[in-house]
Amino acid sequence: MERPSKGLVRIYLAGPEVFLLNAIETGGRKKVLCRDYGFEGVFPLDAELEVGGLSRAQAGLKTGRLNEQLIRSCQIVVANMTPFRGPSADVGTALEMGFAGGLGLKVFAYTNDSRRFTARTVEWLGKEATRDAEKRLCDENGMRVEDWELADNLMLESCILNSGGALVTHDAAPSERFSDLRGFEACLKRVSAAHPK
């Protein structure tokens, strides 16, 4: 694990880019931007995972434990809430946002898809989107579609605001959905404004 730089506020960089084949490179770009704004960026893959003798499940669980430790070592989380394999953010990112909120860290976030959650979910459901007798939007399992005019499930945006953070939206080109860092940089500017140096 890299040694923390003395005196810099540490930001945990949550998001699905850990799944990119060039995850380390993308995390590195985010860390450089953090430095530009006077912060220390902490990427989940910074945790040094020694898997000798561990089963795959044990290695996965150890990774989670190390990520929790990294979050505890930070003061702020900046989460990438860009929808991932469905209409919502990556669940691992959502869990980390909540964990940080519970710890009392400030949770900032950005998404590279500015559409509202309701519109995205209806588009994702396609023909399966319907309305019940009371005209409420629901899916083919008779489960409602959230309609709060928020960016994702209400718990996510609520967690951000309750923690004292903010959400930034940006529209990336489809091919750059997980590599475009302009939304991330706009979010860093919000963090910087809230933590003048």
Next chain:
Amino acid sequence: MERPSKGLVRIYLAGPEVFLLNAIETGGRKKVLCRDYGFEGVFPLDAELEVGGLSRAQAGLKTGRLNEQLIRSCQIVVANMTPFRGPSADVGTALEMGFAGGLGLKVFAYTNDSRRFTARTVEWLGKEATRDAEKRLCDENGMRVEDWELADNLMLESCILNSGGALVTHDAAPSERFSDLRGFEACLKRVSAAHPK
């Protein structure tokens, strides 16, 4: 909001059943089961939401704030991790699990789909599942598929175990995916064994 019953350990009932058209009834069934095992079940919709004068977004955010307060009033969370609109758990549930873990609550969970996350994701991706030059499973965006032999994204199962909780798996019939409470009851038995009365 219902008055807490004195002396009973309070369990926050996280899960996507809040989206069921009969959510209140389903939450009521869960609360009865909690009583049977000597606990006080707390359902997200127990929060009394007064929306007078609020925009939809404000009402959604207020709901989130009330849910955070309900979680803080509990000692344990039992989360329904059954995959919801995609290969993973509901993101709101994931956020609540993390929030509880950050607060130091014990997080138990169950899923009504016992398949491993990797198999579910590959099935969900269908033709878009592929392998890169190094034979790593990935999707059409060149993003890896987690392969840890866990039930969902590693952060979820890790959060459960780090908090001192446990995960129970059960296979519900497709038509009863969000109404079958046998996995929930099996999870309550685990909670009860960890908290003898």
